[in-house]
Amino acid sequence: MFYIYAFVINCILRTVVCQETAAPYDIRVDHYKVDVTKDLVINTARPQISWKIAAFNDDRNVYQTAYQLQIQSRKTQWDSGQIISKQSLHVSYTNLDELHSTTFYQLRLRIWTTLSNESSAWTEWIRFRTFMFDIQTTIANRASEFMWIGSNMIPRNEFRKEFQVPGGSPIQSAVVFISGLGYYELYVNGNKTDLSRKLDPAWTVYEKRTLLVSFDLSTIIKVGMNAVGVRLGNGWYSREQNTFPMPPAQPLYGSPRFLFYLKIFFEDGSEFDLGSDTTWIGRQNAILHDSIYNGEFVDSRYDRPNWSQIGFNDTLSLWLPADEMPSPLNKTLPGHLVMQDMPPIRAGADALHIEVSTEPIGEYLKPSEFGQILGGKLSDGGVLKPIATWSPTIGVQVFDMGQNMAGWCRIKLRGPRGVGIYIRHGEVLTLPTVTTKQASGEVYTENLLGATQSDTYVLRGDPAGEIYEPTFTYHGFRYVSIYNVQGEMALGDVECPVVHSETTLKGHFTTSNPIINQIQHNIQWSQLNNLMSLPTDCPQRQERRGWLGDAALTVNEALYNFDLIKLYINFLHSIVDSQGPDGSVPDTVPFADGDYPADPNWGSAFPTIAWQVYRHYNDPEVLYNFYTNIRTYVESVHTAYKSTGLAGLFYSYSDWVPPPPEPRVNGSLASSFAFLHDVSLLVNISQVIHNTNDTAVYLALYQRLAEEFHQVFFNRTSNFYDDGSQTAQIFALALPNVVPNNVRHFVLDRLVSDINQKDIHVSTGILGTAFLYPLLSDNGYHDLALRLITSTTYPSYGYMFNNPYENATTLWELWNTPFEGPQMNSRDHIMFGSVGAWFYSHLAGIDFDTDSIVIHPRLVTESNKHLLPKVDCQLNTRHGLIHVAYTRDATPNSIRLRLHIPPNTRARVIFEPLFSEARCSRIIEGNELIWLTDRNSTFNKQNLELELKTGSMIAWIGSGKYEYEVYWE
Incomplete structure (x- = not known):
């Protein structure tokens, strides 16, 4: 008995040696998440399988050492045997016999890790079937x-x-x-x-x-x-x-x-x-x-x-x-x-799966600190209940759902047989004016243009009441107006399922700044409302198209927040389907609006989506499959360029919808930016797929274009680009190796001074805004970026929900929406949602290298830390959950940072100085001193690196939980 007790105590103390390796989880077959897919059907005879590796809280540096896969049907069995490999992503079915068409299979797997010499338990058998290939x-x-x-x-x-x-x-x-x-x-x-x-x-x-x-x-x-x-x-x-x-x-x-x-x-x-x-x-x-x-x-x-x-x-x-x-x-x-x-469009609870906590999971940020959020919660089960109702006129009842959404309403109705009920949907209410066409407090519909967004239901006269729910339409709305109401309706008579392509919420970002939190809320809702088997621009008016510009600008944000690889791969196929013989693509896919060929900043969706899907899922197959078509598209713009040069390369839109009265930037500058951006992406893509010849060709082309861009658009008298606008400077600075080092500081100064002269406001449209925030954060102006994003005066994200007219729960199409007429003022557009990627990549600091995770939160200086003292971010990546939480409230000139890095990967953690000329004096990790420096000596226990150019400290870490305290002087 003593021996047993001693063994148990020893196992508790030495978990790494004694504990059994947990079975892998979150299995994916051909990118389908098996635990939420009702009927798993794959369209390939050689699927790829991915999984995540479980580890206990205190385990560090956990790696897979081997795996074993078994796949079987009624007639065939395949066992990979033990494969010595760290690979847990996109593991291919390698049996000589391909999977058969229209056949049911099941698979299971187990793994070995550095935690134990013993294998994990087998997973449960996972059932799937193949499509009819022929x-x-x-x-x-x-x-x-x-x-x-x-x-x-x-x-x-x-x-x-x-x-x-x-x-x-x-x-x-x-x-x-x-x-x-x-x-x-x-x-x-x-x-x-x-x-x-x-x-x-x-x-x-x-x-x-x-x-x-x-x-x-x-x-x-x-x-x-x-x-x-x-x-x-x-x-x-x-x-x-x-x-x-x-x-x-x-x-x-x-x-x-x-x-x-x-x-x-x-x-x-x-x-x-x-x-x-x-x-x-x-x-x-x-x-x-x-x-x-x-x-x-x-x-x-x-x-x-x-x-x-x-x-x-x-x-x-x-x-x-x-x-x-x-x-x-x-x-x-x-x-x-x-x-x-790809997953279908669904309504209600089945539409959104949640694999991250929707509350902070550390103890740095309390729920009471991140403020009151306007609108509905994503975690509320996919069905919105009205928060208020009223009757503006006799026989009309209006319901406020509290959140701008896409979907429809499930309505309980009562009345005599043959009575017609008329239902209208809108995003805002009509304000009382002398000339208004509708009564005050009714649903405003003029911004819907040609779309009525209305349903008519004729009662069958059921004495028990009847329920109407649309079948083959959807609406974008917050308010529902029901006409010819037969008696007063109760709040409980209306509920509205949220409708969008089925997906999983894999990112959660919250801070101690309520303005940023509301923007994040509005971005996530706007993104979901515009996932209708393809990424659309808006869900309400007579449009709802697959505009490529919106898709290009927001794909990075979307993939931080939601699991959407299948939706975007299908969209890439639709771009190929819409591609002309010369390689050009239209502005919308399927082509239903806009121009053909597309404006280059819209056509940029083709290489941009493919590249971002690769980055987030580390699956080069996406790049291999679409590379030829992407290159052909870039060559179509190259052909146009040969006739005009960059100076005359103008298409349609420039930097779309800057805040009035600001003009759009030089259209040729905008089109040239897109062309260089895509050639640069083509260089990156060709490197990943090992097409060395194309890499050389397009790198040489990019270098020539970069020189031409500077020669054509740089104003040598004023030391800025084009007209000196914010967007012109952003375009030049965001492109690699365009702005010569000897004038870079002039261009940055021009951008910053213009923002300051406008009382910390932007003059950018959807393109300039997308690249502005990362640019400021990466070039020493992170404080300014935080001041911009937390502004609540016009024009700003915060103004959308802090104005005298309406409080937005989704993103506006225009900075000045309340002042525009009905022609173009959607309250649920995603194209300005690009800033959501910056929340994850810069505020939380989560980014991806080919073989590692980068944790590099950009931090405001000590004097401005009130702008963002606390951040809590979760991101469920291809390897598992990353958790980044930090607080600046512990001690002056310090940061306390908590990290969770998933197994089978490693991270490069970068601590940047908290003020100019700051020097890292000490770092404590888990109550243990790992870095100490003074004028005479340096103590460095974990081989931390000091980056001399920036003064940042860099630590390479494996999986596990970490808590750092970093002090600067």
Whole structure:
């Protein structure tokens, strides 16, 4: 007994030797997060698997030493055996036999780490299946069985089919492949297959790439009679959406249609197929009209609750055979049917998964210190409840959701049969004026332009009440106005599910400065509201396009906050689909608005998104897959440049929407900036994929362009660029090796003096603003950057929620939104959200090198530490959770910094001086002195580095938890 006690005590004291290695967690197959993916389908015969390594709180320098993977199906088994490797990201399936099409598999893995000589426990078996890899060929060869069907003349948007499944052998599995354009919903044996899945499939360039979705129906389809139903909506396939606002518009695709392919496998090896053909029957259901912009008109008297059940018989509707419809694909391109390889749009709780704490997890920052946040919480379950209601006129009731959002409302209604209820949505309320077109306190809708954002619902007269929730539309709004209300409605009669592409919140950033916290809140909500299978510009007015400029500027911010690799890879494919023979791309993807070729700062989305996805996920496959098309795009701008030089390289937008009355900067300067920026990215990308020839070619091109940029745009008389504006100086300074060293300080001084002359305000549009904050922080003006971001006077981020007119819970499109007319004043635009990346990369200081994490919080000087004395940031990276928390409140001229670095990686931690000419006098880590210096000697226990040029201290650390106290004198 003594021996056992002694052994246990020894194990507690020496955890590294005795503890069992925990099983790996957060497994990802082909980038899908398996613990939140309901039905994991992959579209590759050689998937990549990634995982994270668990470690106990006090374990440091934990690395994986080996792993073992097992994958099996009913017919095959593969065991990698023990692979001696540190690799835990993008580990490829290396069996000689590729995974088979339309097959269910399961995998598990275990690892060995430096914590123990013993392996971890195996993970649970993870179930996944493969897509039908040859589905396009199969459908083409059996065109009479699997055809696109719908309605040519008589309106029909609800289709059904009953069928008999033979009973000679038990069902092994049943999977369905479906595409319904513009949108569809699938019902089997009376039930919708996935309740929270909405607005499927994703919007693509349909004639080039139409997406198929697969559902596992193995537990739903039965031997004997079954029934299947499909509802169709117009979506982006509709003429109504595609003809606005201006040419060039999308093709006028036509009326909705769908393709359906059910495949059943039996235990005895036999198969049964069912496809979409003209034996299906259809009718016009209760949705008499649906439009993304203009909402729905629903007459619930047309509802048939049992329409997709077996044996349904409808004596009140006209059900007619379906018409064969042309395929949306262009056969000469050729177009392709492919799997929708990304998470769907979802509504409510299933739309957002949360893998970080939404409160500080250290003890430096208390909840009472980060102030009251306006708006809804991301952690509240994905459904917003109204915070107030009132009746501005008789029969009208307005509800305030408290947060500008994208989605719709689920409304409890009561009233006589045949009464129509009219619902309008808007971002702000009408102010009382003499000339107002609407009563005070009603929803303002003029800024929606051509979009009505309205739903009409005709009551069926259910005495128990009825619930209306839209099916094939979405709205951007904070306020909901309900007309023709039959009696007073209660707050509980309205709730609004938040709708966006399914994703995971992986970043949480909060500080002791409530202004920064509100900006972070507004950025995250604006980003989510603009994730609708592609990154859009706004969710409310008659636009909602995939503007490349917005996507380029915000991808870095978006990937700090949310797990979006699949969405951005799909968007990159859509850019390729929209690319012209000369390599040019349009301003919007799919092309529906703007110019073609794109303004270079908009087209820059192509290389920028690919590069940022690589940075955040360390997956070079993204760069390999898109490199040729990216290079062709850059060459299209290069071709234009050859005709004009940088001096004449002007496209469309320049630095879009600076604060009035500031003018936009020289358009050729802006376009030249984008061209150089992308050539520089092409150099970086070619280096990663080891294309040494292109690296040399584009490095030489960049060097020539850098010299030309300076020669063309630098004003030698005034020692600044172009007209001396903030944006002109930002463009030059943000490009590597453009500004010669002997004039760099003049250009910086010009930028800083202009900001100061404007009482610490910007004069920048979306481009200049995106590059301004990192530029100031990296060049000795971090205090000024903090003063800018914490300003609450016009123009500033803080002014959006500190003004006499409206308090924003999302980002405005314009700095001066309240003063503009209705033509362009969205309250939910993401394009100014670029500053959110700076919060993580500079305020918290988290960035990425190829093989390490960089922790380098930029710090205001001691005299200005009141601007930002405390920061608490969590970021769940590809290796695990990074936690950075610091406080400046402990002792003057010091910082206390807490870090958590995940296993299987290392970090370079940089402590920068807290004031000019400061010298680091001592560093304590975990109550142990590790650095001490005076005039005569230096004590350095952990090989810390002193960077002579900046005076910063650098520490290289492995995984684990650390607490530093750093003192300066």
